[in-house]
Amino acid sequence: MVEQTEKTTTGGAAIRLDAVRFDYGDMAMRFDLAIEASSIAAIIGPSGAGKSTVLNLIAGFETPLSGRVLIGGADVTHAEPSRRPVSMVFQDNNLFAHLDVAANVGLGRRPGLRLDAADRQAVHDAIAKVGLAGKEPRKPAALSGGERQRVAIARALVRNRPVLLLDEAFASLGPALRHEMLDLVGQLQKDTGMTIVMVTHHPDDALRIPSTLFFLENGHVAASGPAGELLAAKGPSLLRKYLGSQELSL
Amino acid sequence: MIATGSFRPWAGALALAFLAALAGGALLSLASEALRGGVDGFAAFDSYLWRVARFTLLQALLSMLLAVAFAIPLARALHEHPAFPGRALILRLFALPLALPALVAVLGITSIYGRNGLLAFAFSSLGLDTPPNIYGLPGILLAHVFFNLPLATRLVLASLDSIPPDYWKLSAQLGMGGWARFRLIEWPVIRRNLSGIAGLIFMLCITSFTIVLTLGGGPRATTLEVAIYQSLHFDFDIARAVSLTLLQLGLTIAVLLLLGLTGKPAEEGFSLQTATRRFEQPSRAAQCANTAIILLGLLFVGLPMGGTVVAGLGADLARLLSEATVWRAIATSIVLGAAAALLSLAISLSLVMAREYQQSRRRTVAPRLFERSLDLGASLIMVVPPIVIGAGWFILSRHALDPFSLAPVMVIGVNAAMAVPFAFRILRPAWDTAASRHNRLCLQLGITGWDRLRLIDWPALRLPIGVAFAFAMALSLGDLGTIALFGSDSIQTLPFLLLQRMGSYRTQDAAGLALILGALCLLLMVAADRGAASLARQDNARDG
Numbered sequence: 001m002v003e004q005t006e007k008t009t010t011g012g013a014a015i016r017l018d019a020v021r022f023d024y025g026d027m028a029m030r031f032d033l034a035i036e037a038s039s040i041a042a043i044i045g046p047s048g049a050g051k052s053t054v055l056n057l058i059a060g061f062e063t064p065l066s067g068r069v070l071i072g073g074a075d076v077t078h079a080e081p082s083r084r085p086v087s088m089v090f091q092d093n094n095l096f097a098h099l100d101v102a103a104n105v106g107l108g109r110r111p112g113l114r115l116d117a118a119d120r121q122a123v124h125d126a127i128a129k130v131g132l133a134g135k136e137p138r139k140p141a142a143l144s145g146g147e148r149q150r151v152a153i154a155r156a157l158v159r160n161r162p163v164l165l166l167d168e169a170f171a172s173l174g175p176a177l178r179h180e181m182l183d184l185v186g187q188l189q190k191d192t193g194m195t196i197v198m199v200t201h202h203p204d205d206a207l208r209i210p211s212t213l214f215f216l217e218n219g220h221v222a223a224s225g226p227a228g229e230l231l232a233a234k235g236p237s238l239l240r241k242y243l244g245s246q247e248l249s250l
Numbered sequence: 251m252i253a254t255g256s257f258r259p260w261a262g263a264l265a266l267a268f269l270a271a272l273a274g275g276a277l278l279s280l281a282s283e284a285l286r287g288g289v290d291g292f293a294a295f296d297s298y299l300w301r302v303a304r305f306t307l308l309q310a311l312l313s314m315l316l317a318v319a320f321a322i323p324l325a326r327a328l329h330e331h332p333a334f335p336g337r338a339l340i341l342r343l344f345a346l347p348l349a350l351p352a353l354v355a356v357l358g359i360t361s362i363y364g365r366n367g368l369l370a371f372a373f374s375s376l377g378l379d380t381p382p383n384i385y386g387l388p389g390i391l392l393a394h395v396f397f398n399l400p401l402a403t404r405l406v407l408a409s410l411d412s413i414p415p416d417y418w419k420l421s422a423q424l425g426m427g428g429w430a431r432f433r434l435i436e437w438p439v440i441r442r443n444l445s446g447i448a449g450l451i452f453m454l455c456i457t458s459f460t461i462v463l464t465l466g467g468g469p470r471a472t473t474l475e476v477a478i479y480q481s482l483h484f485d486f487d488i489a490r491a492v493s494l495t496l497l498q499l500g501l502t503i504a505v506l507l508l509l510g511l512t513g514k515p516a517e518e519g520f521s522l523q524t525a526t527r528r529f530e531q532p533s534r535a536a537q538c539a540n541t542a543i544i545l546l547g548l549l550f551v552g553l554p555m556g557g558t559v560v561a562g563l564g565a566d567l568a569r570l571l572s573e574a575t576v577w578r579a580i581a582t583s584i585v586l587g588a589a590a591a592l593l594s595l596a597i598s599l600s601l602v603m604a605r606e607y608q609q610s611r612r613r614t615v616a617p618r619l620f621e622r623s624l625d626l627g628a629s630l631i632m633v634v635p636p637i638v639i640g641a642g643w644f645i646l647s648r649h650a651l652d653p654f655s656l657a658p659v660m661v662i663g664v665n666a667a668m669a670v671p672f673a674f675r676i677l678r679p680a681w682d683t684a685a686s687r688h689n690r691l692c693l694q695l696g697i698t699g700w701d702r703l704r705l706i707d708w709p710a711l712r713l714p715i716g717v718a719f720a721f722a723m724a725l726s727l728g729d730l731g732t733i734a735l736f737g738s739d740s741i742q743t744l745p746f747l748l749l750q751r752m753g754s755y756r757t758q759d760a761a762g763l764a765l766i767l768g769a770l771c772l773l774l775m776v777a778a779d780r781g782a783a784s785l786a787r788q789d790n791a792r793d794g
Contacts, residue, residue, distance in 0.1 A: 061690055082696025093687045098709040111697040113705055159695075 012038030012195035013072030013085055013162035015058060020067035022219075024053060029219030031057070035212065037072070037162075038193045040186075042206035042227060045216035046242060051199040054216070055165045058197065059088045071163060082111070087156035088165040091172060094152035095140040101127065101151050102136040108155035119158075126154040130184065146177045150184070157188065164189075166198035170205075182208045203231055203243060215239055259620070262604020265597040266627045269670070272663055273634040276642020277499075283492045283645055303497055306473040309387060309462070310455035313394035314448050320395070321402030321447075324547045326436060327540035328403070329410045332528060334541075340548055341407075342779065344400035346555070349721060349775045351728025352397070352460035353745050354768040357752075357761055358554030359393050359465070360384070361561045368557065385467030393461040398451045400551055405450075409443040410436060411526050418528050428536055449509040456505065457635045460730045460745075464752065474498040475637045479734055482644055495641045502635055562765025565758045570766075575747065580766070583727055583744040586658060590665035591723035595715060597666060598673035601628050602681045610689060628674040631667045639664055640735045657736035661743070664732045669722035676718040677711070680785070684710040713785045720778035724771040744770075 014037040022029045029050045035041045043051045056062040057069055060081035069077045076084050087108070095104045102123055109119045127136060130150040140148055149169055156164050166185070170178045186209035189196050198205065206213050206227035213227040215238070223236050230239055328337065347355065362368045363384045370380050384392060417435050426434065459475040466472055472480075474494050481491040532540070570576050601624050608621040643660060647653045688706050692698065697706060730745040737746040744767045751759040 059694065061693065080696075081690075081693040082698075086694075088690075088694055090690070094691065096688065096691070096706060099705070107695050107697065107705075111695050112701040155695075 011162060011193040014070075015041075015163065015195060015197065016068075016070040017054070017057065018068040018070060020057060020064040020069065022050075022053060022057065022062060022064050024050065024219070027219050029053060031067075031219075031221065033214060033221050033224065035195060035197060037195055038189075040189060040196045040209055040211035041198070041214060042203075042211045043197065043199045043214045043216060044201065044203050044206065044242075045222075047201070049216040050219045051216055052167055053219075054214075055088065055167050055197065055199055058084075058163070059086050059165055060084050084163075085161045086163045086165060087159045087161045088167060089149065089152045089156060089169040091168045092148075094155075094169075095148055097140050100137050100139055101132065101143070104140070104151055105155045105158055108157075108159040122158050123154075126157040127151075129157060129188075130154045146173050146181060149173070149181060153184070153188070157192075161194075163195045163197070166196065166200075168199050168201065171201065178202070178205070179208060185209065203227075207231060215242070217242075258600075258603045258607040260604075261600035262607075262624050263620075265600035265604075266623060268597060269627050269630050269667060272667055273630055273639055275646060276639040277634070279642045279646030280492055280495055280499075280638075283488065284496065299493060299497060302472055302474055302477050302494070303501065305471060306456060306475075306498075306501070309390050309394070309471075309473065310452050310458075312387075313391055313398065313455040314452045316391060316395045317398035317402045317451055318444070318448050320399055320547070321406050322440060323543050324399070325403045325406035325410060326432070327543045328407055329526065330528060330532060330536075330540055331544070332526060334544060340544070341404065343548075343551060343555075344404055345779065346772070346775060347397045347400050347551070349724035349728065349771050349778075350397075350555075351730070351745060351764075351767055351771055352393075352458070353464065353730055353748050353752075354558055354728070354764045354771075355396060355554060356393060356461060356464045357561065357764040358556075358558035359389070359396060361557030361761070362553050363389070363392060368553070385465060386471045389465035389467065390462055390471060393465055394455050394458065396551065396554055397461075398454065399547065402447055402451060403547070405443065405447045406440055409439050413439055413526070415526060418526065422528075428532075445509070449505075453502070453505060453509075453632065456501065457637070459637055459734075463730075463734070464749075474501070475635070475731070478637055478641050479731075482641060482735060488645055491641055491645065495638050498635065499638050502638075503633060506633060558761070558764055558768055561761035562768070565762030565765070567762050567765075570759060570762045575742070576763070576766075579742045579744045579747040580770075582742060583767075583770075586661050586665070586743060587723045587726040590662045590726040591669065591719050593662060593666035594669040594673050594722040594726075595677075595719055598628070598670050598677050598718065599681075599715075601670075601674060602678045605678070606682050606685050610685065627670075629671050631671060636664045636668055636729075636731050637735075639667070640732050644735055654736055654738040654740070657733065657738065657741045660736050661726075661729075661732050665726035665729050666722075668729065669718075669725045672725065673718040673722050676721065676782075677714050680711055680714040713781050717778045717781040717785065720774040720781065724774040724778070727774070728767065728771055 015033075015035040017031040017033050020029075020031045022031070027048075027050075031050070031054060033054075043054055045051055053062060057064060058071070060076070060079060060083075064077060067077075068075055071085055096107075099107070103113060105123045105127055106113055106115050106119065109115060109122060115123070124136070127133060130153050132147060132150055132154065135143070135147070140151070143151065152169070164185075170181045173181065182205055185196060185198075188194070189209070198211075200206070203213075211227050213223075213225060213230045214221050215223040215230065217238070222238055223230060229235065231243070233240075328334065328340070331337070334340075360367060363381070364370070365380070365383065373380055382388070413435060421431050421435055456473075457475060458473070459479070462471070462473045462476045463479065466476060474497060478491055478494045478498065481487045481494060605621060605624045608618070608624070612618065612621070640660060643656065644653045647656055684707065688710075692702055692706060727743075728745060730749060733741075733743045733746045734749065737743065742750075744763060748760055748763040748767065751763060
């Protein structure tokens with residue numbers, strides 16, 4: 001696998017989905033979108049609109065029927081997931097239940113878990129950075145839901161890839177904890193300059209940290225722009241209809 | 251999905267090829283023999299053939315009816331008394347016959363109901379006439395019910411446990427009587443699973459070999475499987491063996507089609523039994539009746555097991571264990587059993603891995619032929635019974651070499667195939683769960699090949715692999731069917747030696763050997779049971 005640089009500030013990479021076609025069951029999807037380097041993008045939309053599919057296409061868990069996926073200007077359409085400059089945090093099952101916190105984070109460094117002193121230091125630092133110092137020997141079962149997601153983020157930090165994808169990563173957490181995690185992500189983004197793409201069904205997530213909003217409907221991007229404008233009272237009618245059914249609690 | 255680890259479909263294809271060759275070779279041999287005029291047997295033994303076929307069906311039907319008819323009240327009673335003293339132990343005991351060698355059970359049954367058994371002793375000391383001879387249909391039915399009553403009870407109990415707990419609250423609140431509860435709550439659930447349970451037992455009894463061979467007691471009570479064995483082993487009448495085998499195959503397939511391959515119940519052999527909380531206060535009469543039913547069931551299943559132990563301890567174990575033949579048989583059994591279990595694991599794991607790989611690739615599309623053949627491969631041995639495979643290869647190989655020299659290969663191959671359905675069912679849920687949790691993560695982190703096996707898959711699969719191995723080995727240790735066909739003085743397993751001693755009326759030796767064999771299988775089953783229990787605990791506790 002590709003050697004990563006040792007410093008934690010790699011900066012971000014721009015992402016482009018160029019005329020990407022993909023069929024999910026009998027729904028035909030077509031995505032054209034561009035996310036700037038070192039920005040935060042929030043993807044919202046009704047369930048089944050293709051939010052997670054966009055992330056899976058970027059991460060390489062799905063391959064487009066046609067079109068191109070570009071990350072940092074490089075065509076990665078047919079690259080394996082582990083070869084892409086991307087880390088992803090899922091809603092659950094981010095951790096291997098039989099491995100402790102340090103090992104789960106260490107896997108982000110060496111997939112064979114053969115860590116040298118520098119690796120162990122990086123793992124230690126990342127765990128401290130997400131506020132879990134001292135919990136290295138714990139198994140996932142002994143962690144709270146929020147702590148598990150912090151471990152997953154620590155692993156993304158040691159992987160040190162320019163893009164971080166959050167697939168409803170905080171959906172199962174309570175509102176206070178969710179906001180706390182978003183603040184952590186926002187802080188890490190400031191520190192590292194990573195590009196962050198998050199799928200969420202809480203539009204207020206997009207306002208908590210300054211982000212570009214992509215509103216998906218029926219397998220395509222129906223609206224996009226700065227979150228503050230789109231979510232304002234005089235935003236597009238399309239979005240107001242969707243938000244009408246949502247509790248917009250700020 | 252990106253094709254990393256794409257050796258999996260190849261492993262599955264290889265496993266499938268092995269199973270296909272095993273069954274296909276046998277079928278091909280039978281077909282070619284039949285085309286060469288081997289089916290003359292059909293004409294010549296017309297009335298004999300039909301009598302045997304009729305008896306095969308009759309004993310299976312009666313065994314099934316008896317087992318199910320007793321299982322329903324027994325399961326109800328056990329379900330109604332979650333706090334019955336020793337309930338968990340009873341259920342453990344009821345799991346044992348699943349891997350108890352049939353020969354051991356046969357000796358246990360004769361120790362109770364036989365001419366010199368406990369029952370005859372009790373009758374004579376009360377000054378009554380001795381009970382009738384059990385050899386023939388009564389003995390077969392006793393043994394089949396002994397094996398299948400516990401199985402049926404556990405399966406019915408499992409369906410009762412699937413009733414939502416709110417129903418029991420409701421029935422207690424409404425004050426339903428026992429009959430109303432049965433009619434409105436229990437019976438609908440039992441009925442849904444009954445055809446599957448009954449069908450499974452019917453199939454097991456149709457293909458039962460050892461019990462009929464040892465308790466049938468003559469040509470009047472012979473099933474197809476035993477007739478095949480006799481025509482190959484004693485009469486060397488290939489033509490008759492071919493017609494019998496084809497008839498057995500036809501019968502099995504017809505019954506399976508009738509049942510619909512899908513109607514099979516989930517094998518509950520290893521589920522951790524939990525007690526559902528019940529809220530109604532049963533009447534005194536109902537309590538007494540239930541207690542009586544449970545005790546009766548316990549006696550029926552427990553007595554023959556106890557009888558095996560008592561009779562075995564009465565044998566001259568010291569002398570038996572000083573015989574080189576006995577030690578050779580024990581060693582042969584363990585080596586062949588372990589090899590069969592390993593092969594069975596390899597086949598099952600390959601099928602499970604390939605299946606999950608195909609499934610995760612296609613996602614929502616309908617399964618393709620390969621994936622469906624993987625599923626079919628797992629239950630192939632249900633369609634083509636071991637004795638058919640054995641007979642086919644026996645007939646085929648006699649042209650080229652001495653069939654008896656094939657014994658080790660055939661025992662390992664056929665016993666491995668026999669354990670595949672069980673191993674498959676133990677491994678598949680564990681593998682599928684682990685895969686659904688880990689696939690994307692491993693892809694993302696680039697954990698592949700040896701690293702993935704070492705760090706991710708092995709820790710998740712260690713326990714189920716151990717359980718499957720112990721169970722497969724117990725099954726293989728106790729099997730008589732294949733070794734009865736291929737065994738000779740040069741290669742003897744423990745069950746084969748046991749059968750020989752029985753045949754020469756060395757009853758004491760047989761009882762001692764049965765104790766040794768039973769203890770070996772019991773050891774493996776306890777290990778498997780322990781493993782399965784901690785597997786269930788782990789599953790409940792795990793949440794990554």
